[in-house]
Amino acid sequence: MRPAIDINESNFEIEVLKSNQPVLVEFATGWSLPSMMLNGALEEIADEYVDLLKVARVQLDRSPNLGLWYGIRCLPTILYFSDGEVRIGIFGTTNKEAILSQLRPVISSQREVSFLSFGKD
Numbered sequence: 001m002r003p004a005i006d007i008n009e010s011n012f013e014i015e016v017l018k019s020n021q022p023v024l025v026e027f028a029t030g031w032s033l034p035s036m037m038l039n040g041a042l043e044e045i046a047d048e049y050v051d052l053l054k055v056a057r058v059q060l061d062r063s064p065n066l067g068l069w070y071g072i073r074c075l076p077t078i079l080y081f082s083d084g085e086v087r088i089g090i091f092g093t094t095n096k097e098a099i100l101s102q103l104r105p106v107i108s109s110q111r112e113v114s115f116l117s118f119g120k121d
Contacts (some may be wrong), residue, residue, distance in 0.1 A: 004055040008063045015056060017084040022053040022110065025104070028037050028076040034093040035076045041096035045103075050062045052107055053080075080106065 007015050007025060017024045028035030031032070046055035060067040070079065070086070074101055080088035080103060088102050 002056045004046050007056045007058045007066075009065050013059070013065075014068060015054070016081050019054055019081070022080060022082040022087075022107075023056055024053055024078060024080050024099075025056045025058060026076050027058045027067060027070065027072045030059050031061075032075050037093065038076055038078075041099065045099065046097055049107065051104075052110070053103075060064050066067055082106070082110065 004026070005015065016025060024042070024045065026035070026038060028038070042055050042057070049055075060072065066072075067086050070077075074091045076092070076094075078090040078094070078099060079086050080090075087106060090099060091101060
């Protein structure tokens with residue numbers, strides 16, 4: 001099982017913005033009940049989509065500037081980054097299926113682009 005990785009202000013650029021694969025980032029606190037409820041869902045997504053995306057977690061009480069940079073006002077907030085840009089935002093209490101319902105179309109289109117460009121180097 002591939003766990004979600006911890007992201008902070010010092011590794012955000014490398015792990016998220018310059019990542020070779022899309023990154024699903026949860027912005028939360030370690031003590032927020034809605035954030036704690038998401039932990040299992042994010043771990044399952046990380047495991048199920050291990051080849052297609054990276055799942056990461058930012059604890060805003062430890063990295064507050066990341067929350068300011070991305071205008072995080074609701075906890076938890078989940079942002080999907082691809083090529084260093086936010087493509088999807090999911091705000092507030094949610095569950096695995098709600099997250100995947102928004103991710104599947106994007107992941108499918110990226111899978112098609114990867115397949116079509118395979119071997120063109």
